[in-house]
Amino acid sequence: MSTLDWIVLLGTLFLIIIYGIYKSRGSRNISQYLKGDNSLKWGTIGLSVMATQASAITFLSTPGQAYESGMTFVQNYFGLPIAIIIVAAIFIPIYYKLNVYTAYEYLESRFDLKTRLLGAFLFLVQRGLAAGITIYAPAIILSTMLGWDLTYTILFTGILVVVYTVSGGTKAVSITQKYQMAVIMLGMFTAFFIIISYLPESVSFANALHVAGRMGKLDVVDFSFDPEKRYTIWTGLTGGFFLALSYFGTDQSQVQRYMGAKSVAESRLGLIFNALLKVPMQFFILLVGVMVFVFYQFEEPPVFFKTVEMEQLRTSEYGNDVKDLEERYSANFAEKKSNIQSLVTALDADNEVDIANYSELVKQNKDTEKAIRNDVKGLLKDYDENIETKDSDYVFLTFIVTYLPEGVVGLLLAVIFSAAMSSSSGELNALGSTTSVDFYKRLIKKEASDKHYVIVSKLLTAFWGVLSVSFALFASLLENLIEAVNILGSIFYGVILGYFSLLSLSNILEEMPFSLQLSSLKL
Missing domain, CATH: 1.20.120 (Four Helix Bundle (Hemerythrin (Met), subunit A))
Incomplete structure (x- = not known):
């Protein structure tokens, strides 16, 4: 890396972090620390929700997924807009009505303490593991490609995340995520147009699409019922729907993002923002990968990318x-x-x-x-x-460090680190709040000052940061990282979604007129 690349990389990261800490200074009570004092607008909410979901795995692994298998992966997100609409219509009003800090407080109000603790525990296990993967993803690839020490790379990412997440709480996370998403999209669009400019003069963008299509990379929708195929429109509309419904409706890393909004309307607008833009964003990232594939049809790629x-x-x-x-x-x-x-x-x-x-x-x-x-x-x-012989996660970064000009390399590396930090910070913030509210405050010390709970929340957030960094050292056993996170989530999300679906159904039935309740029972 050149000096200019280092300046762009470090300057981008530290400016965003310092600004986020500055804007969120002075969290004196638990409401300010865990909910941003309900002062966030829908634009910040929308970008924060998107940034929490779009980790470095998205921007490293997804282009490689497209390079290897084409655009079919986008079908995995087809059920997401429907799920978000349901969350906005049903879940958000309930959370605001109960004025909860975590989604799992709701479980106790409808069932009992054991149900609340089980839901919170499942979240801590699943999200704690996922937080380790999101830190590991850029670290392992950057250390391999650039000759950096893996341990130091993981520590660098982890320490930066822990510092501003612990110091500023939810508001710092949301503010930094807003600007991190801006850097991410700027970097991805820059990479896309540079790839197009690198194609031979005789090959237009339309030609590139034709070539990709002839080589099977532009098959977006697959109506096959073949159970051997992982991504079809049916798996996207069913599995993708339930995964998104559980993630946005019951996962504290997402719930905490939109519960910091000024009102129900602001929360809903932030989520609808994601419903409209998430699928196009994933489509575009996959298209970047397809264009890298087309570029490598005219420029010889390595026989193996590691x-x-x-x-x-x-x-x-x-x-x-x-x-x-x-x-x-x-x-x-x-x-x-x-x-x-x-x-x-x-x-x-x-x-x-x-x-x-x-x-x-x-x-x-x-x-x-x-x-x-x-x-x-x-x-x-x-x-x-x-x-590990699966090398698709290394495709996009190989292109970045080999072909992009000075300065742009630093920008794209800033994209990867920003994505890692934005996702990890949201996860650590949620892990800390769930542990402090659902376990510490509920079971250990029910009555204490706001200052005490803020300090405990910060310490628990730091604890989860240390634990996630430690887990990152074991993530090398996974193959494609974007698939690994989705598989990991699917193991836990079904159980948690079952809890919340039963509760939401019972709420709806209770609010019906008595005659309609009887009709529902007869059905």
Whole structure:
């Protein structure tokens, strides 16, 4: 990295953090610390909710997901807008009516203390693990690509997050997240337009889309009922819906974001903001990954994107085998590039015969490339069976550090760190508040001063920060990080959503006229 990149990276991070701490100074009571004194507007709420969900995993792993598998992953979010509308209509009014600090206080009011503690405990386990992954995600990849020490990289990210989350509470988290999202989107749009500018002069953006489509990267919607396929419109509208409903409606990391709003209306507007923009944002991030894929059809990519492992393999007893595979890989790439350029010419001429012929040749080259990559991965496993051979998380960062100009590299690294910190800060803030309100205040010390509870909340937030950083050291066992977080969430969210759904249904029935309640029971 150049000096300019370091200035952009560190300057961006520290300016946002210092501003957030400055704007949130003076939290003297528990309401100010945990709910921002209900002073946040819908725009800040909306960006804060989005930033908490969109971690560094989103901006590192999602482009790699598109590079490897295309746009189908966006279907995972198709149920999200429907879920958010339900949360805005049902959950938010209940939380405001009860004036709760955490979502799990609601469980005790409808069931009992044991139910509240179980819900809070499930959240602490699930979100505590996820917070570790969101810190680990940028650290492992940045340390590998840039030669940074992994431990120091994790500590750098973790310490920054803990400092401003502990010092400023919910308001500091929301304010910093607003500006972190601005940096994130600026960086992603900058990367997108630079990728387009790097394509050969003969390849327009429309040509790039045609090439991506011919190579199976633009299949957005899949109506298949094949249970072997992870992402289809049906899994998005069902699994994605229930995952989003539980996440936005019952996960304290999200509930705490919109409970800091001035009113029910401001909270609802902040969530609807996400309902309108979340799917387009994910679509755009995947499109960035697809454009990186198209770029690498004209510029030879590495045969394997984890450079450290490849260097180790080249110097091992498998060195000659690797050399042979890389030579075959380069020869196949040259042939594929020629066929793609001919395909672009055929597309411009609207020559259906040549389009079909060259599309088939490109497909054959793609199959050969995949086979060579699999042979390389096999050698890596023979060399060291503990090496993780899934390298899609390294695709986007490889492009950033290899091809982007000075200054822009620092900006994109600031994007990755900002995303990591914005998501982690929301999680730690929620973990601290849940532990202090649902366990400490409810079970250990029911009556104390506001100052006491603020201090305890800060200490518990710091505790979860230390625990999350510690867990980050074990996250290397996971493959694709964006999938890992969704899988982890699905394990816990179903149970928690079941609690809250039963409660919401009982509330609705209680507010019905008696005659309608009888009709519902008959049904």
